[in-house]
Amino acid sequence: MSVKAQRRSTGLSLFIYGFIALWLFLAAFPFLWTLWGSFKVELDFFSIADWTNAITGERTQEVYGRPFTGAGYEGAWIKEEFWRAAINTTLVCVFVVCTSLTIGTLGGYALSRSGYRYTFWLLLIALIFRAMPPITLVSGYLLPFFEWNLWGILPTTIVVLVAINQPFTLWMLHSFFQKIPKDLDESARVDGCTQFQAFRHVIIPVMWPGVITTGLFSFLLAYNDFAVTSMLLAKENQTMVPKIASFLGTTQTEGNVMFAVAAVVSATAPLFVLVMFFQRQIVSGLTAGAVKG
């Protein structure tokens, strides 16, 4: 549509470009700034004298002889054993994503293929569960977990996160499976497959786009969780986010803030990569619920 009436005036174009540039600046600058600052000493990162120090790294130059230093990273990863938290996060995320996708696909598939009215009620209950803030559930977990000695270990947290993940996973996979034509598995059933065989041989090969999108969101939930992990994990089993929060408690001594800054940048990096590679899936996942409803 390159009609003349569609063309914008220069003023409007300028306004639009200016606005988008401003938004990009707001969205990206904090991350770039913190990334840059994480290679400086605290006196540069929080500069009282002159804000340009944070860019040029004057104090860092004085201390280390060059404008960049990995001291924050060294302190966080080695001295404060952030690597342990990184391993814990990896374990939690891998297990949460795998488990919740496995049981979620089975459940979501069943919901999409059963025509009875109870499927609607199950979905409605899942929606109610999805709305519950996780922190309100945590106070229900603590007493039984203390009683049965389950508190503080990774498996408990993984199971809890899988459960909290389920309502969302079910809704998402349910809508994906509904888009896969019913004739596909019905014809397999006619050919003599059981329902599970039909699922195994016909549905599984075509379901991956939906499953990958759902998996991304499960990953994000497990990776970003603070309320559950900080309450259910003992200090030595902490994942990255609660670990960063615990750095903040000890910010008094100099240098510790930089540990937290380095840890924050380290924890953001995987998310950057994730968005870079899976941008399309994330966007389609976000809109899947909206366009349907």
Next chain:
Amino acid sequence: MKHKTFFWFFLPTALAMFLFIAMPIVSVVLQSFYTPHDAVISIVENCGPFGCKQETMIDQAATAELREAEPLGKFVGLQIYVDRGHLALAELSQAWGASSGLRDFVSRLGNLPLYRALGFTLTYTFLVTPLLIILGFMIALGVNSLHRHLKGLVIFFSLLPMIVTPLIGSLILFWMIDSRGIVGSALQWIAGDPDLSLKASTGLTWIMLIVYGVWHAAPFAFVVFYAGLQTLPKDTLESAMIDGATRWQQTRYVVIPHIMPLVTFVALIQLMDNFRVFEPIVGFNASAHATSLSWIIFNDLGGETRLLSSAATSSVLTIIGVSILLSPVLVRTWRDFNQKT
């Protein structure tokens, strides 16, 4: 699908949700009616060479036994709900009687933890939600008119504030607005006040948290609206143009009505999500000036004391709040479903 097959397919996920969502809710509700046992106190007469003395002692064995026998604690009914830390009915009626006007009453309410938290939570929810919708819509309109090579890049950077862990995102902003950080010192320079600190005043802290909330959630609205703009009916837009509609009129009378269902969707989702605001308060270290319902629960649960009953009561009250916000969503889902069948 047969009932039996459905049952086996659905069992694992149903079990997970039942054990770790439904049961904890029941457990939280139960817990909120109980309070930990008091220590058992026994009076012992101690006779020595200087005569007999009566001593009050904590009977450790009996206390442990009692706690073992009834781990939930002592049943107190609704007592925790009405105490000062929660609904504070006694303090409320006292404040109502003593206060000179509405303004005074509200400021008295601010001293009660639950009402203070409720005040911030509601302000946050009902300010952030409309603001993020407006910002998201403007970004969507802007990006939609960009050249297509630029779109991917803009979408990539726009997603970041939403994808990044809330605690981490708020920390990053917190360091920047620190009075020694770049935004903090820029604001000091603009205001011409070298002592200006966003952290020190309640009003500024609230604004800071709300700005964070909009920054964090606007990308979601943007992505949803942007997807909606792709399905914009071209003929309607063209006929509007032929009828001489200005650009503003096109947006007002064609684009916005088309997007409206998505606006409702985003608003409903975001109302629920903003109501549970929690991480930014920890990240911005703002609990002295702003607390939310979720933060109260977190605060009760944390630390050495672990006030489980108090946290459970706050949880029940929060769940009631969420249910109120959830009801329009449920009605909508119900209507959709009945239309389909």
